[in-house]
Amino acid sequence: MFENYPKWREIVRLKAIEMFRKYSLPSWIVSGLDNTAVFLTFLFAYALRYNFELEKFDPILVVNHAFIALAIYAIFGLIFRSYSGLIRHTTIIDIFNVFIATSTAFISLIGITLLNRRIRGNEILNIPISITIIHYVTITLLLFFVRIMIKIGFQLISTSGSKKNVLIFGAGDMGVIVKRLINSDIQSNYQISGFLDYQKKLQGKKLNGIYVYNPDILNSAFIHKHKIVTLILATENISSNKKSEIIQTAMNLGVEILETPAVDKWLNGQLKMAQIQKVKIKDLLGRDSIKLDMELIGKGLNKKIVLVTGAAGSIGSEIVRQLARFDVKKTILVDQAETPMFHLQNELNETMSHSxxxxxxxxxxxxxKMDFIFQEFHPDIVFHAAAYKHVPLMEENPHEAFRVNIGGTKIITELSCKYNIKKFVMISTDKSVKPTSVMGASKRICEMIVQWRSQQEGIKTQFVITRFGNVLGSNGSVIPLFSKQIEDGGPITVTHHEMTRYFMTIPEACELVLEAGFMGKGGEIFIFDMGKPVKIIDLANQMIQLSGLVPEKDIKIVYTGLRPGEKLNEELLSDNENTLPTYHPKIKIAKIEKVDNTGILIKIDDLLKKLYGMSKEQVVEEFSEMVSEYKSSNGKYNEKLVKKEPA
Ligand SMILES: NC(=O)c1ccc[n+]([C@@H]2O[C@H](COP(=O)([O-])OP(=O)(O)OC[C@H]3O[C@@H](n4cnc5c(N)ncnc54)[C@H](O)[C@@H]3O)[C@@H](O)[C@H]2O)c1
Structure with missing residues (x-):
């Protein structure tokens, strides 16, 4: 029974908090209680003044005086709203309102009495000054006392539960704000054990009563000694690499890691406890934010009509969001997926002007339909992101990869030329490099179409290709999949122990698309610096740990084997491509040998006409004919593919 005592105490405490929260007194009851107190303390003041010798005063007169005092105090209580705040959250302003209300009532009562004495008025209005003073002091102190005791009682109940020891990383302004937030939020379950900060001048000192440690102290002995459960990252002045290092260290020590959102994401300029949330996996990848040439992009987009295909997808929708930062005349969003378009519309209705x-x-x-759209809206710039992108699905549906990716790109590039669009930017993928999948091969053919168009004489459109690896959290990508698997209690499915992928965030990729789009003069393939490739198994382990779980113990990892068309490692350049630098450190131009793609469009037209009369193998064979470096890794196809030897 005694073992259960703390548990019972916790239950009672939580019930009490719940009661406090659920049942706050309405202001009319607070006002009624205040007024009753005014009346009773007035009687008390009389009794005190006459040493409780009740026979010394006329009870009828006393009650009349008490009612007059009550009326005056009630009027000033109403005027200064001294009863309107939630008592358990009494602030200094509420206390001040009480003080002003009682003081003005007191002065008024004195004034009435003095005036009455001067004009020799009615005895009822002649309230003894000494009693008025005793009453004023008693009622003011009583109202203060009750309010403060309720507030303290509530705080004691709310904070007496078990607390988690927390370290705040960053002893700057943000760190101090987080400390104040934790201390003032009665629901917060944290107790601050210290700050961590790299600034030598702060280390070893106390900030607002809290010790500042060197972050290098973060080791197993320290964590155990101080029983640290949580680390809150509260600094913006830290490089992504350093941040990733700290997260990694804390994660290995089994510490929960939270972070504050960027200042511009605070609600109405204020940080709320609920906004301090678990760090995201992207923070572990150590990617620095992109510096954009806003002037160049701004000039390129100024008052332009921009068409985005695949606008409801991960890349397309982010391009649309990025465009909202510039003075674009209108953005035309094209996509075939109705529900995602509906959601995007709701989002844009809240963030962008309808026009x-x-x-x-x-x-x-x-x-x-596309011709009609070009004719109607006359876009100046086109971002082409509509595509089918899932490798295993496209292996099973090569006809669709051909029709949508290749056929779609052919049409959009053709219309761009027909309507003299100024700039066409195609979103390509690292899977188009030495493709091993139907999807990759189809995107390589899209690149070839765009390259061919850019080489045409008299073409007014600048055709630009941007090529990059996986983006974090895009539709159907590994991160949402792993999150779901962790949520479901596992297992996490990883294709291969050695599998690696390049990763960047969606906003990062789309910012680079805009930058490259406007640095390009036409005909280039821009490739983005994706940083180091990440092992998928490491990503899986980190995601499990970030969720506060232990890999293999809480969540199992199972290997499913490479799927048809999948590569172990992606590349951004093919063997006959080199790179040239640009002024932007994260963007390079693939130096490509000029290939003669003459006849490619005629061939595509021809294939599109007879596409659905062909078998899957025949379609894949055609991919192979068009992309000499395509080598299917799908057993089903590569047995049948007879590669043509060069003559
Ligand atoms: N997601 C990544 O990690 C990544 C990385 C590099 C490159 N890319 C490339 O970017 C492009 C877009 O990828 P995503 O991740 O945004 O994919 P996504 O599936 O999220 O978006 C593609 C969008 O295109 C639309 N679409 C498909 N066929 C269409 C058609 N016939 N007409 C109109 N709309 C159509 C879809 O409805 C979808 O909304 C792909 O070519 C992909 O290869 C993606």
Missing amino acids: KFKLILADVTNYE
């Missing part, structure tokens, strides 16, 4: 965007449900492979 600035237009959503159109359309299929990029429908020439007539």
